[in-house]
Amino acid sequence: xxxxxxxxxxxxxxxxxxxxxxxxxxxxxxxxxxxxxxxxxxxxxxxxxxxxxxxxxxxxxxxxxxxxxxxxxxxxxxxxxxxxxxxxxxxxxxxxxxxxxxxxxxxxxxxxxxxxxxxxxxxxxxxxxxxxxxxxxxxxxxxxxxxxxxxxxxxxxxxxxxxxxxxxxxxxxxxxxxxxxxxxxxxxxxxxxxxxxxxxxxxxxxxxxxxxxxxxxxxxxxxxxxxxxxxxxxxxxxxxxxxxxxxxxxxxxxxxxxxxxxxxxxxxxxxxxxxxxxxxxxxxxxxxxxxxxxxxxxxxxxxxxxxxxxxxxxxxxxxxxxxxxxxxxxxxxxxxxxxxxxxxxxxxxxxxxxxxxxxxxxxxxxxxxxxxxxxxxxxxxxxxxxxxxxxxxxxxxxxxxxxxxxxxxxxxxxxxxxxxxxxxxxxxxxxxxxxxxxxxxxxxxxxxxxxxxxxxxxxx
Numbered sequence: 001x002x003x004x005x006x007x008x009x010x011x012x013x014x015x016x017x018x019x020x021x022x023x024x025x026x027x028x029x030x031x032x033x034x035x036x037x038x039x040x041x042x043x044x045x046x047x048x049x050x051x052x053x054x055x056x057x058x059x060x061x062x063x064x065x066x067x068x069x070x071x072x073x074x075x076x077x078x079x080x081x082x083x084x085x086x087x088x089x090x091x092x093x094x095x096x097x098x099x100x101x102x103x104x105x106x107x108x109x110x111x112x113x114x115x116x117x118x119x120x121x122x123x124x125x126x127x128x129x130x131x132x133x134x135x136x137x138x139x140x141x142x143x144x145x146x147x148x149x150x151x152x153x154x155x156x157x158x159x160x161x162x163x164x165x166x167x168x169x170x171x172x173x174x175x176x177x178x179x180x181x182x183x184x185x186x187x188x189x190x191x192x193x194x195x196x197x198x199x200x201x202x203x204x205x206x207x208x209x210x211x212x213x214x215x216x217x218x219x220x221x222x223x224x225x226x227x228x229x230x231x232x233x234x235x236x237x238x239x240x241x242x243x244x245x246x247x248x249x250x251x252x253x254x255x256x257x258x259x260x261x262x263x264x265x266x267x268x269x270x271x272x273x274x275x276x277x278x279x280x281x282x283x284x285x286x287x288x289x290x291x292x293x294x295x296x297x298x299x300x301x302x303x304x305x306x307x308x309x310x311x312x313x314x315x316x317x318x319x320x321x322x323x324x325x326x327x328x329x330x331x332x333x334x335x336x337x338x339x340x341x342x343x344x345x346x347x348x349x350x351x352x353x354x355x356x357x358x359x360x361x362x363x364x365x366x367x368x369x370x371x372x373x374x375x376x377x378x379x380x381x382x383x384x385x386x387x388x389x390x391x392x393x394x395x396x397x398x399x400x401x402x403x404x405x406x407x408x409x410x411x412x413x414x415x416x417x418x419x420x421x422x423x424x425x426x427x428x429x430x431x432x433x434x435x436x437x438x439x440x441x442x443x444x445x446x447x448x449x450x451x452x453x454x455x456x457x458x459x460x
Contacts, residue, residue, distance in 0.1 A: 043093075043128055045165040046204050048228050051252040053204070053259065053292055063130055063292035064334045065094035066307065067262055068120070070136070072104045074299035075116045076314045080123040082298070085316025087127055091335025094130040095120065096170070096261060096294045101146055102139045106153070114153070118160070125166050132206070132261060132294065133157055136173040143172035143179075143188040143208070150188075151195050162200030169196060170261055172208040174234060176411060181210050181218045193226050206259050208232045211411035213262070214240070214392075217247040220254035230259040236305070237278040238267030239413055242449035242456050243392040245285055252289065260286060260293040264305035265326040267388075267454075268410045270296075273304045274326045276342060278454035283333050295330045307331075355380030356457035358389065358450050363435070369400070370444055374416075375433045376425060376452065384425040384453075387432070390415045391447035400437035407436070 044055035052060045066086060068078040078095065086092035097120040099106055099113055106113045117133060124131035135150055137143050143150070154169060161167045171192050175185050189207045196205060205228065209215045213234040220231075231251065235244055248258050263282065265274035286293050300308040307327030312318060320328060320340040332338050357377040364371040378384050393399070393414045399407065407416045422432045438444075450457055 043130060043166050045202065046130075046168070046228070047202070048204070048230065048257045051255050051257050052290060053230065053257055060290045061292075062287065062290045063094040063294075065092040065096070065130075065294050066090075066298040066330070067096035067132075067134070067294045067296050068098045069297040069299040069301060069306075070098055070100045070103065070105065071113055071116045072100060072109065074297070074301065077298050077300070077308070078116075078120050079315060080119075080126065081315035083120075083123050083129065084127055085318070086298075087129055089316075089336055090331050092129070094132065094168075094292070094294060095124060095298075096132040096134050097121065098134045098136045098173070098297070100136045100138065101149075102137070105136065107146055107149060110149075114156075117157075121157075121161055121167065125161070125164050128166070130166050130168060132168045132170050134170040134173055134261070137208075138174055138176075141175065141177040141179055142184050143175055144184055147188055147191060151192055154192060154196050155199060158196045158199035158203075162196075162203060165203065167200075168204045168206060170206040170208070170232065171196075173232070173262070174212040175208050175210050176212045179210055181215065182222060185210060185219075186222065186224065189224055193224070193229070197226065202228060204228050204230060206230045206232050206261060212268075214244060214247065214411065214413075216251040216256070216258055217254075220251035220256045223254075223256050230257040232261045233258050234260065234262040235282065236264045236266055236268040236270075237282055238265075238273045238275040238388075238454040239390055239410065239415060240268070240392075241278065241281075241390070241451040241454070243447070245282075246448060248289070248291070258291055260291055262296045263293055264296045265329060266304035267415070268413065270301075270303040270305045272388075273454065274324075274329065275454035276325070276329055278451065279329060280333075281456070295334075356384075356452050356455070357460050358452070358457050359460040360446050360450070362444065362446070365444060368441065369437060369439045371435060371437055373433060373435045375431050377429060377431045378425040378427060379429060381427050383427045383430065386418060386423050387425060387452055388415050388417045389450060389452050390454075391450045393447070394440075394445050396442045397438050397440045397444075400439060402436035403434060404432075405434035405436075 047054055049058050055061050097117045099117050101107050121131050209219045209231055213232040216231050216233045265279045266272050296305050298307050300310045300312045306324055312322050320338050328338055328340055329342050359375040361373045362370050363373045392412050405416045425432050
């Protein structure tokens with residue numbers, strides 16, 4: 001009996017020691033896990049000081065990151081694992097959840113779409129990243145089309161996440177068509193912003209601008225009166241150049257803050273390019289102005305603007321060979337390392353800013369319209385094989401017939417493309433000429449700047 005008691009006591013002591021040892025290991029492992037998680041510091045409360053996005057101390061900062069494509073199509077590419085990989089390997093500190101309203105998005109499928117937004121927002125909070133909740137109007141054009149649904153949605157987002165400094169609200173992606181700042185966008189913002197501010201008094205709110213979020217200059221002439229407001233400007237490097245940067249300069253000089261919540265290395269369609277040289281001009285410009293930006297887009301869609309190749313992993317782990325040329329360029333410029341050389345010559349041409357001249361001549365003017373002749377001269381040493389000349393057309397002008405070229409428009413942007421018989425502009429002074437008619441009211445003004453294949457050129 002005594003021996004049995006000794007055995008029992010020995011067993012209890014041995015068992016207790018084993019339990020204590022196991023608990024000690026568990027605590028040690030738990031402690032290491034906690035320290036690793038805590039290594040990434042919490043995000044700062046953002047605020048606007050003058051025309052600049054700043055941290056809580058008032059120091060100017062630049063956020064750089066990636067946007068999802070439409071969540072209803074490519075939402076699987078934005079998740080905790082992919083976001084963590086972007087943060088740790090690319091240096092991304094902000095992501096954007098592009099929640100389309102139309103085209104099978106929130107309006108027709110609110111439950112699933114909203115659940116995906118919440119997944120992304122919570123992941124950003126857990127990863128100590130910023131996240132833009134994007135009410136992605138596009139085909140609907142006017143933000144007032146679904147303003148009641150927008151108000152309800154943003155009230156819910158503010159109630160759920162408004163106490164987290166990670167959250168940024170983008171209340172209308174790209175107003176377009178006949179939508180104007182004065183008649184449509186500003187009144188919409190004045191309806192939505194108070195609903196958010198009643199719940200979340202200080203997180204950043206971004207407001208889109210007219211002409212697919214290009215007319216920040218118009219917004220600057222009649223800004224909103226609330227605090228911590230920014231204005232969206234979007235560009236695609238193959239379509240938009242110096243004239244849009246001039247608008248941003250004007251807007252910031254007037255005292256409003258600009259956030260490039262969407263930009264691409266392609267043209268405005270998402271295809272064409274990538275225009276690496278033109279994109280680098282934009283990257284350098286935004287760095288100099290400390291303008292925060294988000295690139296379109298993290299997906300494997302077969303278009304030039306996509307960061308990933310078709311069939312790539314949805315959860316990160318991408319090596320350089322998994323990335324498109326655009327993806328490699330964006331990764332490098334956010335802060336990720338790459339051993340792959342990125343071609344700096346834009347698609348179709350290796351023209352530089354000094355090698356191309358454009359002569360834009362008003363050949364005939366009858367008071368309400370005129371005939372324009374345009375001559376492109378290549379002073380470079382290499383022939384240009386295929387060309388697209390782009391500029392921003394004044395709002396008081398509309399195009400008529402065109403000869404020796406074809407054109408397309410996107411809002412106020414016009415892109416003129418060669419015909420099959422005049423695609424080549426010979427080196428060392430070769431020229432090609434086209435012409436067109438315009439109608440106008442008021443002044444007949446020339447373009448401020450033009451780009452040839454995405455590269456700024458001289459105007460004569």
